[in-house]
Amino acid sequence: MVAYPHPVIRMPIICHHCRKPKCAENCPTDAIEVRDGVVVIDEEKCISCRQCVISCPFGAVFTHEDIETPFKCDLCGGDPECVKACPKQALIFVPEHMIGEEHRVSSLLKYAKMKEIEYVEQGEKKILKYAETEKVTDGGAS
Numbered sequence: 758m759v760a761y762p763h764p765v766i767r768m769p770i771i772c773h774h775c776r777k778p779k780c781a782e783n784c785p786t787d788a789i790e791v792r793d794g795v796v797v798i799d800e801e802k803c804i805s806c807r808q809c810v811i812s813c814p815f816g817a818v819f820t821h822e823d824i825e826t827p828f829k830c831d832l833c834g835g836d837p838e839c840v841k842a843c844p845k846q847a848l849i850f851v852p853e854h855m856i857g858e859e860h861r862v863s864s865l866l867k868y869a870k871m872k873e874i875e876y877v878e879q880g881e882k883k884i885l886k887y888a889e890t891e892k893v894t895d896g897g898a899s
């Protein structure tokens with residue numbers, strides 16, 4: 758986890774387990790492998806060159822002065838400890854096909870709360886009120 762040097766903003770930086778991991782692409786010893794969809798560092802093959810640290814676009818590979826090789830999230834064998842430990846349930850572990858679900862739900866809610874929609878028809882700006890949409894729907898159904 759990284760706490761940004763900012764009084765308010767604190768956010769976790771975690772590995773995305775990319776399908777095409779930049780960290781692995783730039784590893785000179787092929788020490789980074791994808792095993793069952795999880796991107797892992799093989800410490801035996803690693804020469805500690807830190808290329809992976811530089812290559813990850815998210816800063817998800819870490820180093821520590823007491824640890825010889827870089828390290829990163831390995832999903833704890835499929836049962837991530839960070840998710841269990843988070844006191845605010847801010848972290849959730851979901852199947853890959855659920856990625857984006859939160860955005861989809863939040864978009865739906867935004868539409869549901871909209872009172873009117875602005876659009877342009879033949880160059881003319883128009884406003885469709887939500888109530889009018891309901892009327893049209895009712896009329897169409899009868």
Ligand code: SF4
Nearest residue numbers: 772773775778780813
């Ligand atoms: S360490 Fe970075 S580049 Fe590598 S898989 Fe994770 S997020 Fe992707």
Ligand code: SF4
Nearest residue numbers: 784803804806807809
């Ligand atoms: S530090 Fe290790 S895992 Fe990272 S790029 Fe270098 S050899 Fe590969």
